[in-house]
Every structure is written in C-alpha cells, then in structure tokens.
C-alpha cells in the first residue's frame with residue numbers, strides 16, 4: 274500500500290515548502306524507498322505556462338511537455354521518481370475536468386458542487402500518482418493555510434486520510450517561527466494560530482517543521498508541542514541556510530525528520546546513504562576555482578525567473594570544485610550603458626530563454642561583446658535565437674536580421690515560426706513542448722560535451738532558425754552541431770573559431786542535477802574557468818592587464 278505525506282504551509286508564503294518537500298523525498302529515497310512527488314496549486318490558471326515570470330518565477334517543463342510550477346524543478350533536482358502531467362494540478366485543471374464531465378452529462382443530472390465533485394476530483398488526482406511501484410507519494414499543497422482558495426484542497430486531504438487510514442497518511446505542516454529583534458525573542462504564536470486554523474478544518478498536523486532564523490530552544494519547542502498538540506520529537510527545526518540550499522536535506526536528517534517519518538508511517542528501509550550529498554557539500558566548501566558568470570535576461574531582478582539556470586550553473590561548479598558567482602543582469606541596462614561597462618570582467622555570459630521584444634537589443638549587444646572578445650558564451654532558447662540574429666547582422670551582413678516574433682515583415686527573417694505553429698491561436702500548452710530527440714555532429718563542442726551522437730532535451734518555443742539561411746551562415750563560420758533527427762530543425766549552433774560559443778534551442782537547465790551536472794553547463798563552466806585562470810596568470814605576469822570580476 275502506498276503511503277501519503279501531505280505538506281502544507283502556514284503563516285507566510287515563500288516559506289520553502291517546495292524545497293522542504295523535495296528534501297523529504299530525497300531523504301526517503303536515500304533509504305531505498307520509491308518516492309513520487311506532486312504539487313497541488315490553488316490558483317485558477319490551468320497551468321503556469323501563460324503566466325508572467327513575475328508571478329511565480331520560471332515555468333518548469335517536464336519530458337511529457339507539461340508546463341509546471343517551479344517547485345517541480347526542486348523535486349527533479351532532489352529526487353529521481355518520474356514526474357509527469359499528474360505531478361502538478363491547479364484549481365483550474367481540477368475545475369476544467371469537472372466542468373468537462375458535467376458537459377458530457379457524466380454527473381447524471383446531479384447538482385455539481387465543490388463537495389463532493391471538486392474534492393473527489395482532487396482525491397483522484399492524488400491517487401493517480403500512487404501506483405503499485407510507489408512506496409510514498411509526497412503531495413505539497415501550494416499557498417498558505419487560511420487562504421480561501423486552498424480550502425477544497427485541504428478538505429480533500431482531510432477526507433483522503435479518512436479513506437486510506439491514519440497509518441498510511443501523514444500531515445506535515447511547515448511554519449514560520451520568527452525572531453523579533455526588538456524583543457530579542459522567538460515567537461511561537463503565529464505557528465499556534467496557523468495550526469489552530471488547520472485544526473478548525475479537521476486537520477491535526479503530525480509533524481511541524483519550523484522555519485527559523487534563530488535556533489529554537491527546547492523550551493520553545495515544548496511550548497509549540499503543547500499548544501499545537503504534537504509530540505516534542507515532531508517539532509523539527511529548519512534553520513535558514515544561507516550557504517547552500519543543498520544543506521537543507523542534511524540538516525533535516527540531523528534533526529531526525531526521516532527517522533520520524535519512517536516510524537510514523539511504519540516504513541522499512543535501509544540506513545540513509547547520503548554520500549552523494551556529502552560530496553556536494555564538500556565541493557561547495559572546498560572550491561579550487563572561482564568564476565563569475567553574467568546571466569543577461571529580461572527578468573533579472575526576479576530571483577526565480579531563471580531558477581533552473583542558476584541551479585545548473587551551481588551544479589556545473591560543484592562538479593568542478595568551482596565557486597560560481599552569478600550576476601543577474603537586466604538586459605535593458607546594457608541598452609542604456611553599453612556592454613563594455615556592464616559586462617567587462619565576467620568569465621562567461623549566458624542568455625536565457627524568453628518571450629517578447631523587451632530587452633532583446635541588450636541581449637544582442639551582450640552576444641556581440643562575448644563573440645568579439647572571445648568570452649565564453651552560452652545561449653538558451655531565445656538566447657540562441659538572439660545569437661543567430663546577432664551573427665546574421667554583424668557577421669553575415671544581413672542588416673535587418675530579425676525574428677518574426679519581433680518584426681513580422683522583416684526582409685531577413687533568420688528566426689521564423691515553426692511550421693506546426695502557423696495556425697495556433699490558443700496560447701496555453703500549444704508551443705513545441707517537452708522532450709525531443711537531437712542528433713549531434715561529431716567533432717563539435719556539443720558532441721564532445723555529451724559524448725554521444727544523439728540526446729533528448731526539453732523544449733518550449735514557437736520559433737526556430739530559418740533553414741533558408743543555413744548555407745550562408747555556414748559559409749561565415751557558424752556550425753550547426755545539433756539537428757532534429759530528420760535534419761529539419763536547428764537545435765544547436767556553435768562557433769568553432771571562438772574559445773566557447775554555443776547556443777541551444779532547447780532548455781538543458783531542466784535536466785541538470787546537483788549530483789549530475791548537465792554536460793553543456795559543465796563545458797561552459799569549464800571554459801569560464803579556463804578563461805578566468807588564463808587571465809589570472811596573464812595578470813600575474815603583467816598586473817595592468819587584470820580586469821577585476823564583478824560579483825552579483
């Protein structure tokens with residue numbers, strides 16, 4: 274019988290439920306259990322695919338092409354169970370399913386209501402991931418307890434526990450225990466209120482995980498236990514981790530969370546094997562190199578807009594004992610101040626994906642700067658399209674090279690709509706999405722990095738390189754090193770004459786893990802290390818040439 278863990282959050286949002294849920298998943302997997310992760314989001318959008326990155330950060334794409342919440346990125350980075358369309362449901366999807374059933378007459382003339390129809394649909398969504406191959410399903414409930422829109426989800430998990438039995442279900446509540454500087458005290462009242470609210474709707478949490486800036490004393494834990502009606506050993510401290518998020522599972526392990534879960538759910542497994550995670554921490558604490566990478570995007574000020582890219586750069590650093598400092602650079606700043614002023618001193622420049630024309634001019638300036646100065650460059654999706662535009666304008670001589678996304682009537686459409694996109698009118702879930710195969714050309718950066726002639730990577734785009742321009746670009750030194758297996762779609766471009774200039778139409782950042790860095794990110798970081806070390810040794814012989822890296 275599959276066991277279920279439900280993770281709810283209280284007091285404030287952005288409390289780290291995703292990371293904590295992923296850490297619990299990782300700890301259970303380290304004991305040999307088969308875990309599947311799931312997120313239920315209370316918003317009404319059918320999926321986050323049409324939302325601005327300002328809302329919930331990046332849209333995380335799965336192999337099956339579903340566009341999901343960024344917390345699924347944490348799940349994939351921390352755990353290895355499969356994630357599919359069933360791993361992320363929103364209120365919008367639940368209602369859509371119920372309304373479609375109603376239109377088909379499936380409710381046989383009954384009045385369709387939140388209880389039982391919406392709640393049943395939610396319970397079915399939870400059961401769908403509990404297959405016979407799964408020991409534990411961890412379902413994170415988005416939002417904060419007390420939100421009106423979370424109520425149907427909370428009622429559903431309350432019922433779910435009744436359905437599957439108390440021994441098969443665990444409620445974990447993540448809460449904030451703030452430290453008030455003025456009073457020089459930790460405050461437990463918000464947690465008491467939050468648990469009180471959960472109890473009002475019939476959920477008594479089994480375990481409380483307390484996010485805190487200051488360690489919680491035993492006395493305080495006793496107080497929380499008493500007033501929240503949980504046992505003392507079930508009040509678990511989760512101290513802020515400023516050094517690295519990869520410390521979180523190790524610190525929860527130190528606080529014996531995994532032991533407690535195993536006991537409460539009557540699970541059996543071996544002692545946790547955390548060698549791979551200890552190695553991550555060892556590498557992070559003992560760097561041999563240090564580089565600084567500029568990530569130039571439209572949403573640089575939003576820390577989660579390019580979350581998986583930042584993580585992937587860290588992973589590549591971890592695998593090479595390199596501290597990777599990342600500067601989030603607003604592309605519009607380059608438009609205002611020039612590439613030299615903003616980008617001088619970085620060891621590598623990365624342009625992430627994106628939509629719309631704002632900031633594209635700055636990205637193109639950044640790419641030109643990287644290309645002409647021999648700075649390692651990595652372009653992703655829109656980053657690749659901008660690299661093709663830049664090369665078209667400044668190397669091939671196509672003055673008005675442009676994507677038809679930004680100018681439908683350009684005389685030089687080097688980037689144009691994919692054929693399959695020409696008649697698409699609905700925006701949600703209609704891009705070229707998910708895992709697609711890519712064939713690699715031998716003796717290229719891509720081939721050398723992947724050590725393989727064919728790979729599968731995740732996509733999310735409507736535009737592509739226009740094949741009309743392939744021969745012209747090749748004649749000017751661009752290499753098309755990755756193509757769709759039928760040779761029709763350009764997936765990777767590179768410049769062999771440059772120390773490292775590579776751009777991809779797909780999103781490699783969705784397949785990188787702290788325990789297994791993505792080969793293209795590794796190659797990019799290796800090139801940045803080489804540049805950094807080369808500059809350092811040149812500077813040692815001639816100090817005036819030193820160009821101080823700027824840190825973000």
Ligand code: GLN
Nearest residue numbers: 626627654655734735736
């Ligand atoms: N806007 C571009 C397209 O739709 C790039 C998309 C992306 O970067 N994810 O093709």
